[in-house]
Amino acid sequence: MFKFMELSDLYADACIRDESNNLMFLSIYGRDTAIHQMMAAFQLGWSEGGLHAFRLLDEQSGQVHPVSIGQSDRLTKFTGRLPRENLFGNLVHAWVYDPVLLQPDKASRIAWVLMDEPFSEASRDRLQRLVWEAYKALSPLPLLDSWREVVLRATESICLTFMEATSFPPLGGVSAVRIALPDSFADDLSSMVKSGMVGIEGEEARWIESARHEHRRRPGMTA
Numbered sequence: 001m002f003k004f005m006e007l008s009d010l011y012a013d014a015c016i017r018d019e020s021n022n023l024m025f026l027s028i029y030g031r032d033t034a035i036h037q038m039m040a041a042f043q044l045g046w047s048e049g050g051l052h053a054f055r056l057l058d059e060q061s062g063q064v065h066p067v068s069i070g071q072s073d074r075l076t077k078f079t080g081r082l083p084r085e086n087l088f089g090n091l092v093h094a095w096v097y098d099p100v101l102l103q104p105d106k107a108s109r110i111a112w113v114l115m116d117e118p119f120s121e122a123s124r125d126r127l128q129r130l131v132w133e134a135y136k137a138l139s140p141l142p143l144l145d146s147w148r149e150v151v152l153r154a155t156e157s158i159c160l161t162f163m164e165a166t167s168f169p170p171l172g173g174v175s176a177v178r179i180a181l182p183d184s185f186a187d188d189l190s191s192m193v194k195s196g197m198v199g200i201e202g203e204e205a206r207w208i209e210s211a212r213h214e215h216r217r218r219p220g221m222t223a
Contacts, residue, residue, distance in 0.1 A: 001013055002015065002058055002065070002172070003059055004030075004055075005055040005056070005064070007037055007041065009031060010030040010034050010035070010038060012027060012171070013028075013173075014026070014171060014172030014174045015027070015056060015171040016170045016171075016176045017067055017068075017168040019163070019167070019168065020068070020168075021068045021168045022070035023067050023096070023098075024097065025096070025101060025174075026067075026096040027093070027094075027172070028093075028094050028095075029094075031091060032092050035092050039077060039094075042096075052069055053069060054066075055067070056171060058171075065171055074099075075098060076098075077094055077096045078097075079092050079093065079094045079095075080094075100112060101114060106138060109138045109181040110138075110178070110180050111134040111138055111179045112134075112176060112177070112178055112179070113127065113131050113176065114175070115127060115174065115175045115176075116173065117173060118170075118174070119162065123175070128148065128152060131152065131160065132145070132152065135151065135152075135179065135181070139181065140185070141190075144200070146198075150198050151198065154188075154192065155188065159180060160178070160179060161177065161178040162175075163176040163177065163178065
């Protein structure tokens with residue numbers, strides 16, 4: 001758990017920031033009055049005694065993680081109350097988040113994928129499926145599911161930002177990827193079709209096998 005340092009009696013178990021350290025998602029626990037105080041501080045301007053940033057303290061490691069609130073009017077919250085019989089008494093669990101996490105921005109072709117587990121090799125396939133669904137929601141052209149591996153391989157470095165690899169990685173047992181399709185995505189996809197990388201007759205399977213064969217032929221590389 002992470003202690004919210006600017007206000008008392010608030011603890012977070014997960015936090016996601018974008019590559020500029022702006023808050024995208026916060027899962028936090030506290031009493032009702034503390035949660036309301038936090039949201040009011042987010043909305044008030046700095047001159048009115050509000051917050052423009054806060055810090056989360058990892059009480060196990062002692063490490064402090066700064067979080068910028070950014071434009072607070074883009075944030076929304078959802079709350080639920082824990083059963084009164086729990087160990088800590090009458091607590092509220094709140095999720096503060098940017099709605100773009102739930103609804104892709106098709107105009108800007110931006111979406112996010114969140115997982116309730118840290119990124120690992122074991123979670124790679126699940127992550128790819130979620131990212132591919134985001135691609136299909138954002139793409140100006142239809143995408144066949146059989147194209148997934150080829151298109152993701154060809155565009156990953158341009159379209160995907162793994163938050164774990166940024167200066168502000170996710171906190172807690174979560175992971176996040178930002179998907180941003182460039183204006184050239186339709187042209188790039190058309191080029192893949194013309195070059196035989198993908199198609200409606202299984203071209204992508206042949207391309208993948210050819211790429212794997214070339215991979216195996218390289219000195220010092222494993223299959």
